[in-house]
Amino acid sequence: RKKTTLPALAAMHRRREPITMLTAHDFPSAHAADQAGMDMVLVGDSLAMVALGMEDTSAVTLDDMVLHSRSVMRGARAAFVVADLPMGSYEVSPEQALQSAIRLVKEGRVHAVKLEGGREMEGQIRKITGAGIPVLAHVGLTPQRQNALGGFRVQGKSVAGAVKVLQDARAVEAAGAFGVVLEAVPAEVAELVTGKLGIPTIGIGAGAGCSGQVLVQVDMLGYYPPGRFLPKFAKRFGDVWGEATRAIEAYKSEVKGGTYPAPEHTYPMPKEEVAEFEK
Ligand code: KIV
Numbered sequence: 001r002k003k004t005t006l007p008a009l010a011a012m013h014r015r016r017e018p019i020t021m022l023t024a025h026d027f028p029s030a031h032a033a034d035q036a037g038m039d040m041v042l043v044g045d046s047l048a049m050v051a052l053g054m055e056d057t058s059a060v061t062l063d064d065m066v067l068h069s070r071s072v073m074r075g076a077r078a079a080f081v082v083a084d085l086p087m088g089s090y091e092v093s094p095e096q097a098l099q100s101a102i103r104l105v106k107e108g109r110v111h112a113v114k115l116e117g118g119r120e121m122e123g124q125i126r127k128i129t130g131a132g133i134p135v136l137a138h139v140g141l142t143p144q145r146q147n148a149l150g151g152f153r154v155q156g157k158s159v160a161g162a163v164k165v166l167q168d169a170r171a172v173e174a175a176g177a178f179g180v181v182l183e184a185v186p187a188e189v190a191e192l193v194t195g196k197l198g199i200p201t202i203g204i205g206a207g208a209g210c211s212g213q214v215l216v217q218v219d220m221l222g223y224y225p226p227g228r229f230l231p232k233f234a235k236r237f238g239d240v241w242g243e244a245t246r247a248i249e250a251y252k253s254e255v256k257g258g259t260y261p262a263p264e265h266t267y268p269m270p271k272e273e274v275a276e277f278e279k
């Protein structure tokens with residue numbers, strides 16, 4: 001498979017071919033996404049919850065993102081890989097944002113970075129793209145701002161909210177973003193915004209009118225402990241947690257019951273050696 005590049009993504013967008021994106025947080029999850037043919041892989045800061053067991057994304061550090069990006073890059077051969085700038089690594093100034101983006105590219109080895117925010121992030125997006133690092137923007141529901149937004153709530157339900165989503169999307173395009181994630185906005189709003197932009201929209205909980213879709217890998221795989229809250233857009237395409245649990249339980253019962261390991265799982269010693277050894 002050929003490597004997915006920015007021009008390849010732009011061409012997909014022009015011919016209205018939906019762009020596929022999936023998160024990955026380590027080597028195996030990146031390898032699976034890449035081999036299954038994802039156009040883009042996202043090292044999302046959602047790795048806080050899915051890989052590190054944290055409550056939300058606020059405690060993830062740039063060092064964490066660099067470490068996980070490196071492992072993802074060992075598994076991603078053809079996908080275009082984007083890594084999240086974590087909370088606290090870009091909001092202070094365009095200079096801070098560029099320094100953090102450079103670390104994700106130089107040390108994390110990813111192709112592009114993502115940051116949350118619209119109009120207020122224009123300076124950051126200009127600065128990073130000016131240095132030759134592609135930026136994917138993220139507007140609508142921006143989880144790093146959950147406390148200011150009053151929780152994980154759909155954005156752009158009112159006319160004023162929808163206008164804000166559109167203005168934010170236009171601002172990030174003007175600032176140089178190559179695409180924009182639209183999270184948790186009504187399908188009508190996402191479709192209208194998509195039609196008004198020249199760059200692709202990557203939707204999550206934003207309906208089928210976007211230029212592409214992104215999901216959190218463990219959510220679509222069904223690879224999370226029972227009880228994890230899932231928003232309605234998180235379609236479960238598999239039951240990997242169930243499969244893993246069944247396999248581990250089978251291993252446990254075979255060890256406890258004495259049926260594993262069987263002779264075919266052991267290394268025999270030549271009979272003469274055994275006789276000699278037993279003396
Ligand atoms: O961190 C993440 O997984 C994301 C996607 C949900 C877009 O930002």
Ligand code: NA
Nearest residue numbers: 044045046084
């Ligand atoms: Na994220």
